[in-house]
Amino acid sequence: MIYLDYQATTPLAPEAYEAMAPLLRDQFANPHSAHRLGRAAAAQVEVAREEIGRLLPGGGRLVFTSGATEALNIAIQGAPLGGIVTVATEHAAVLDTVEALRRRGRAxxxxxxxxxxxxxxxxxARHIDSTVSLVVTMLINNEIGVVQPVAALADLAHRAGALFLCDAVQGYGREPIPESCDMVAISAHKIHGPKGVGALWVRDGVAIEPLIHGGGQEQGLRSGTLSPALCAGFGVAARLMRERAEEDRVHVAALGALARHLFAGWTLNGSATQRYPGNLNLRKEGLDGARLLSYCRNIAFSLGSACASGSGRPSHVLRALGLSDSQARGSVRVGFGRYTQREELERAAEALNEAAAAQGGVAG
Structure with missing residues (x-):
């Protein structure tokens, strides 16, 4: 099986697994307990917290969550009352949350x-005004890989007196996160860490209300017992993203250039220049992406966000670009990264091109 779905999730780094194993097997104490074993587990959590924070802006606190969806919900629902401005191509974790708030009367x-x-x-610039309390934008789009002008949007938010929340799930460790962000949501399993853990970074002085109430863990913002194993795996994954940053960048850039050559007969969705090279969203006129996915069963790729797979609806991201339903349904996302081999990409491209040709798809 050739894995080309890095935007949905990434392979777990062996080093992260090795860090987690003893905490799952032997060092099982509750990190919120006051005894020696509890304090030892808590120390592992704090080591991870510090490591993760090294790739985030300075002057803030890191709160562990169950994932980025929870982190985004805490930030959006806990922010001060007022209007919310976001982008039509955001992840469902943002769009569905702000829609729920709209139904309750928020602008x-x-x-x-x-x-x-x-x-x-x-x-x-027109819509971010004094009535707005929160602006939300993702750094790298999960479906089409474009890099949004986060710093410029944060500046607009601050001029209007609003907070700025960055969804950095796809960008953390890959693209610098602007220092002007007020809150940042991240996820472990998008950087070769474990599933089930994420974090919300909150700038010092920014006050938001908790979404979950209980024992007051995580500085009173996110109650619940932490998993030291998941936190440790997240921390090691973050350390590797920092230590291997240049090696990963060169590798992904080379694969991206190769992929653009291998899929030369396809049309690229989204900016060709302001993008992360490990995410290519490609289309062919007349292609049925679902049929292609079914035919190429030995290749793991996607038709868009994994969270919306199986809905039968065309991607809201591609529709926002102005694509027709037919063009959106004829689009596929190919994602690769640290553990992808050149030969794997070449074999996958050959199979996808052959399958598309059999369908009669032509370049859009």
Whole structure:
């Protein structure tokens, strides 16, 4: 099986697994217990917290969560009351949350994007005003890989007196996170860490209300017993992202250039320049992406966000770019990273091209 779905999740780093194993098997104490074993477990959590924070802006606190979806919900629902501005191509964890708040009476604005997937900055300047309390944008889009102008949007938010939340799930460790962010949501399993753990970084002085109440763990913002094993795996994964940053960057850039050559007959969705090279969203006119996925069963790729798979609806991200339903359904996402081999990408491209040709798909 060739794995080309790195935006959905990444393979667990062996080093992260080795860090987790003893905490699952032997060092099982509750990290919130006051006895010696509990304090030892808590120390492992704090080592991980510090390591994860090294790839985040300075002057803030890191709160562990069950994942990025919870982190985003805490930040959005816990932010001060007022209008919310976000982008039409955000992840469902943001769009569904702000929609729920809209139904309760909050003013919500979805900024449009251009055909390149980049946010319309003129629209942003018009809508981010003194009535807005929160602006939310992802750093790297999970479906099309474009890198949004987060720093510029954060500046607009601050001029209006609003907070800025960055969904850095796809960008953490891969793209610098601007220092001007007020809150940042991240997830372990997108950086070769374990599933089931994420974090919300909150700038010092930013006050948000907790979403979950209970024992007051995680500085009173996220109650519940932490898993030292998951936190430790997250911490090791973060350390590797930092230590291997240049090696990973060169490897992914080379694979990205190769993929653009191998899929030369396809049309790239989203900006060709302002993008993360390990995420290619490609389309062919007349192609049925679902049929392609079914036919190429030995290749793990996707038709868009894993969270929306099986819905039968065209991608809201691709529709926001102006693509028709047919074009959106004829699009596939190919994602690769640290453990992808050149030969794997070549074999996958050959199979996908052959299958697309058999369907009669032509370049869009």
């Amino acid at each position: 919500v604005t979805l900024l449009p994007v251009g055909t390149d997937g980049l946010v319309d900055m003129e629209a942003a």
